[in-house]
Amino acid sequence: MEDYKFLFKVVLVGNAGVGKTCLVRRFTQGLFPPGQGATIGVDFMIKTVEVDGEKVKLQIWDTAGQERFRSITQSYYRSAHALILVYDISCQPTFDCLPDWLREIEEYANNKVLRILVGNKTDREDREIPRHIGDDFAQRNGMYFLETSAKEAENVERLFMEIAVELMEQAKCKELPKYDGSLGPINDKNKAVAVAKVHVLN
Amino acid sequence: MLPINKITHRLCFMMSKTLYITCCCGCCSALRPRYKRLVDNIFPALPQDGLVKSNMEKLTFYSLSSPEKLDRIGDYLFQKASRDIYRRRHGFVIIAMEAMDQLLLACHSQTLNLFVESFLKMVQKLLESTDPQLQILATQSFVRFANIEEDTPSYHRRYDFFVSKFSAMCHSNHTDKPTRDSIRLAGIRGLQGVIRKTVSDDLVENIWEAQHMDKIVPSLLYNMQGAEKYETVLCLEPETDTREGIEEPPKLAEACLRELVGRASYGHIRSVLRPVLTHFDRHELWLPCDFAVHIFKIIMFSIQAQYSYSVVEALMQHLDASGGGSGTRVRAARATVLSNIVAIAAGDSVGPSVLEIINNLLTNLRASVARDSELSFQKESDERLYQEALINALGEFADHLPDFQKIDIMMFIVSKIPSGRGKPTKADCMLQSILLKSLLKVGTTYKTTELSKAFPAAFLEALLRVSSTSEARTRALLQRILHTLLDRRANAPLLIVPTVNYEQLGLTVEKCSRPDLIFISKHGYAIFSSLYEGLQLESNTAENISAIYTTLSLLAIELASEETVCDMLQLILAIQQSAISNPVLSAAQQCQLHAVAVALAALVPHVLVLPPLGDYVKQIIEARREEAEHMLPPLSDEYDVPPNKLPNKLPYLMIDQMALGECLKASGIEPSRLQTASPYTGGATVGLAHRHSWVEAGATQGRDSLADISAGPVTELDSANSSPGVQRHPAQSESVSLEALRRAASGPSEAERRDAERRKVSLNNTFRTAPFDHLLHITQPKYEIQDKLEEIFNSISEEPLLPVGAGSPAGKTQNQVQPYTKYLTELFLY
Numbered sequence A: 001m002e003d004y005k006f007l008f009k010v011v012l013v014g015n016a017g018v019g020k021t022c023l024v025r026r027f028t029q030g031l032f033p034p035g036q037g038a039t040i041g042v043d044f045m046i047k048t049v050e051v052d053g054e055k056v057k058l059q060i061w062d063t064a065g066q067e068r069f070r071s072i073t074q075s076y077y078r079s080a081h082a083l084i085l086v087y088d089i090s091c092q093p094t095f096d097c098l099p100d101w102l103r104e105i106e107e108y109a110n111n112k113v114l115r116i117l118v119g120n121k122t123d124r125e126d127r128e129i130p131r132h133i134g135d136d137f138a139q140r141n142g143m144y145f146l147e148t149s150a151k152e153a154e155n156v157e158r159l160f161m162e163i164a165v166e167l168m169e170q171a172k173c174k175e176l177p178k179y180d181g182s183l184g185p186i187n188d189k190n191k192a193v194a195v196a197k198v199h200v201l202n
Numbered sequence B: 001m002l003p004i005n006k007i008t009h010r011l012c013f014m015m016s017k018t019l020y021i022t023c024c025c026g027c028c029s030a031l032r033p034r035y036k037r038l039v040d041n042i043f044p045a046l047p048q049d050g051l052v053k054s055n056m057e058k059l060t061f062y063s064l065s066s067p068e069k070l071d072r073i074g075d076y077l078f079q080k081a082s083r084d085i086y087r088r089r090h091g092f093v094i095i096a097m098e099a100m101d102q103l104l105l106a107c108h109s110q111t112l113n114l115f116v117e118s119f120l121k122m123v124q125k126l127l128e129s130t131d132p133q134l135q136i137l138a139t140q141s142f143v144r145f146a147n148i149e150e151d152t153p154s155y156h157r158r159y160d161f162f163v164s165k166f167s168a169m170c171h172s173n174h175t176d177k178p179t180r181d182s183i184r185l186a187g188i189r190g191l192q193g194v195i196r197k198t199v200s201d202d203l204v205e206n207i208w209e210a211q212h213m214d215k216i217v218p219s220l221l222y223n224m225q226g227a228e229k230y231e232t233v234l235c236l237e238p239e240t241d242t243r244e245g246i247e248e249p250p251k252l253a254e255a256c257l258r259e260l261v262g263r264a265s266y267g268h269i270r271s272v273l274r275p276v277l278t279h280f281d282r283h284e285l286w287l288p289c290d291f292a293v294h295i296f297k298i299i300m301f302s303i304q305a306q307y308s309y310s311v312v313e314a315l316m317q318h319l320d321a322s323g324g325g326s327g328t329r330v331r332a333a334r335a336t337v338l339s340n341i342v343a344i345a346a347g348d349s350v351g352p353s354v355l356e357i358i359n360n361l362l363t364n365l366r367a368s369v370a371r372d373s374e375l376s377f378q379k380e381s382d383e384r385l386y387q388e389a390l391i392n393a394l395g396e397f398a399d400h401l402p403d404f405q406k407i408d409i410m411m412f413i414v415s416k417i418p419s420g421r422g423k424p425t426k427a428d429c430m431l432q433s434i435l436l437k438s439l440l441k442v443g444t445t446y447k448t449t450e451l452s453k454a455f456p457a458a459f460l461e462a463l464l465r466v467s468s469t470s471e472a473r474t475r476a477l478l479q480r481i482l483h484t485l486l487d488r489r490a491n492a493p494l495l496i497v498p499t500v501n502y503e504q505l506g507l508t509v510e511k512c513s514r515p516d517l518i519f520i521s522k523h524g525y526a527i528f529s530s531l532y533e534g535l536q537l538e539s540n541t542a543e544n545i546s547a548i549y550t551t552l553s554l555l556a557i558e559l560a561s562e563e564t565v566c567d568m569l570q571l572i573l574a575i576q577q578s579a580i581s582n583p584v585l586s587a588a589q590q591c592q593l594h595a596v597a598v599a600l601a602a603l604v605p606h607v608l609v610l611p612p613l614g615d616y617v618k619q620i621i622e623a624r625r626e627e628a629e630h631m632l633p634p635l636s637d638e639y640d641v642p643p644n645k646l647p648n649k650l651p652y653l654m655i656d657q658m659a660l661g662e663c664l665k666a667s668g669i670e671p672s673r674l675q676t677a678s679p680y681t682g683g684a685t686v687g688l689a690h691r692h693s694w695v696e697a698g699a700t701q702g703r704d705s706l707a708d709i710s711a712g713p714v715t716e717l718d719s720a721n722s723s724p725g726v727q728r729h730p731a732q733s734e735s736v737s738l739e740a741l742r743r744a745a746s747g748p749s750e751a752e753r754r755d756a757e758r759r760k761v762s763l764n765n766t767f768r769t770a771p772f773d774h775l776l777h778i779t780q781p782k783y784e785i786q787d788k789l790e791e792i793f794n795s796i797s798e799e800p801l802l803p804v805g806a807g808s809p810a811g812k813t814q815n816q817v818q819p820y821t822k823y824l825t826e827l828f829l830y
């Protein structure tokens, strides 16, 4: 007997300081950590949610945004079911780097991976990237899009829940073998779902 | 959705709570399966009381007698622990884990497999918790498991999660340092466990796949780079290898890296090295290079010896890679790392890999020279640092190879030297000098025994070819290579500059061996005439002349024998003669040659102990000291000589051939060979028929080319020319004077005159010299010869001063075109 029926691996990427760790901690621990330090290498969190009465375990790998850890963090892309690409809506450079990130994802992740673009820190007054710009970018690149605030807990729960729902849907319609613990390899058949069509979540 | 979620959770919680209470009371134990009761009973009422030992024994006994129940026991323990983790009752979790550990160790049955699944689920469950204590506990259990040899490994089991999680733990950023260290240590131990568990069986999990190595390797390196200082030892002490013993992450990471590298087979080395190189680039760890040296040495020390070459290879291929802060300094640092490890590889390298390494280094050198020559040559560029580092690597590598391979390497390097075909470009010159420096570096590591081994014909021939290059500094470098290869008795440092006082020097002289005599009888002429020609070049500095002196004096010592004495003296006479008759030489150069001739003349009787000859030379020296100090060592760059003291005005201060003959006779040596025609053609051989030179006879550079070793002993020259004391200009010189006279009206400069002389003479010789084919075993494609002939004839028809010796028939010319120049030049395989 398992304590969950589905296991999905979610990886967060994006420039240093955009709030990846805060998003994860908001979601898994329900708090906004004061003075959150930069992530070194990779952090790991787990959270089990329930979708349609079924338990879904989300394994969340929170990667460091700093350049020097890029090679180890890239090695985590490969087994991801979903990749959350985060930028900071109050920081233009973090948005400008998105194409680079997409290239990396292209290179290292499974090409069927579910990709979600997240503009974080909506609570901030000094917005630099209008919502529709992020939205457009996501559309053009076949990604889901959502704006969040880890600080105000806005859209954070929703972000992960939508991912769980979408992945479960994919898993079901492809009659995927469910994951046995995490000991199973990522099954490439899992990834037969193209995300060509764009769903804007909100 | 969320509320439902919460409700469900709550519901679960309540249910399990009820269940738990029930269990504890044991009211309904009769209704429960026996194994569950046994499991329940190992838990104390209060977690701090610890595992109930007696009940644990019962459970173990039961498991051993009913192994088919083992998997259910495991699953049940896992379920209980999961609930306890959820309720944060960590004390009970720890007890459950301990029980599983004990069962794992106690039960070596085939059914262990099923139990292992629960066991690993349990470990994973604990690793997923945010509590460092549980994570560390889980790692310990995992390591215990990793050390068990399973009879039948489970092929569907995957370790992906463990590698990912342990690697994350290796990067723990916990604010409390002791906690951080213990999480990191646990991470490293966990990785070590995964490696041990999987390494021997690719079917279980191919740990060498990039997705694993890209996590494991950087995790280890990240911990090692944090060390306060890097101490590299050949191998770690055994006790530090015990899993529990090491308390510092860097040390443990090192032990783990060594183990990993040591287990890598050939196909897997690259999987380890690639992330290492990437890590150094990403973390910009090349500069300063002490950490890189530390790591690469560790790799070299722990790799299976037969694969050590791949490390060198990988690093070499990475020399030029971008990244790591990039730039030339990083390249230089990488090359320095290379020079630090290449020696370790040398002992194990065999065959083609040796040349591959050399070739690769040379390729990098060449690329660097190309970059360098593009820049303007201001300041000591970083590129030079890089080149130095590469050359050092080359030397380090060669130093640790057996001597026969050093010769191969030197031949290989020589083959890469661009030969002066046409006007050498700046890049060519730089490359030439860089390669010669490399050659010198390798040559210095070589210990000559027999000359024939140090100088295989093709190698000797290639060296002599380069000795005529137009760059004076490069020529000096080449002589230094000859010195290091010739000097078996450490005399070279004593003979750097010409001298006549050999008594004080303390030279070491031994009698020449039989094989050396054979060698010199075969190649002596080629060597001597090349050195002779080297002395005739207009661009020579005192450094060049001193360097050739050193070579000749070393030859005199290394080949000390009554059988060679005549050859040596004949050469000395020829040098002296050329100082008088070679029109291209400046007054300073003439003086320098006289000084060299007498210095060598003084050396011969010292080496062979020939008192009459010694006395004779001493007389000349004394006389010169009185009258013409400028004809004695030391050499200087400028001489201020009054016209009446010019050497050609002082025939009585010359070394005389007849007198030499008498001296030899007095010592019982047959001097007849001294009287034979000199094979050296006085000043007339200037710019002798090296193909390049006569092909470009019109060009000013042409002259500084190798004295053709094909200039055979058969010569039409009047033997009187070599007879000293007789101040008779050779025919060629006369025609020069005529030519000079003819031009006098239009006022030809000294340079013009020399130039004209040079062209004439060189062309003359083209058709006069007979082939000297001892050295030549290399065939040349036909069309080459034809091309050359075409060029020759073209240049001939363009040459107005040409006294074409009765227009040599093509057939004859063809014989004279020696194919050797082409040898190796096309080996530029870059």
Ligand SMILES: Nc1nc2c(ncn2[C@@H]2O[C@H](COP(=O)(O)OP(=O)(O)OP(=O)(O)O)[C@@H](O)[C@H]2O)c(=O)[nH]1
Pocket (backbone or CB within 6 Å): A014, A015, A016, A017, A018, A019, A020, A021, A022, A023, A033, A035, A036, A037, A038, A039, A040, A063, A064, A065, A066, A120, A121, A122, A123, A124, A148, A149, A150, A151, A152
């Ligand atoms: N105002 C505001 N600040 C936020 C929000 N999320 C994160 N921050 C702040 O942004 C800074 C960086 O947050 P982190 O979560 O550490 O960023 P990260 O993406 O994990 O950074 P790396 O680990 O270095 O890659 C912290 O000072 C956070 O307090 C947000 O939603 N609103």
Ligand SMILES: [Mg+2]
Pocket (backbone or CB within 6 Å): A020, A021, A022, A037, A038, A039, A062, A063, A064, A065
């Ligand atoms: Mg972070």
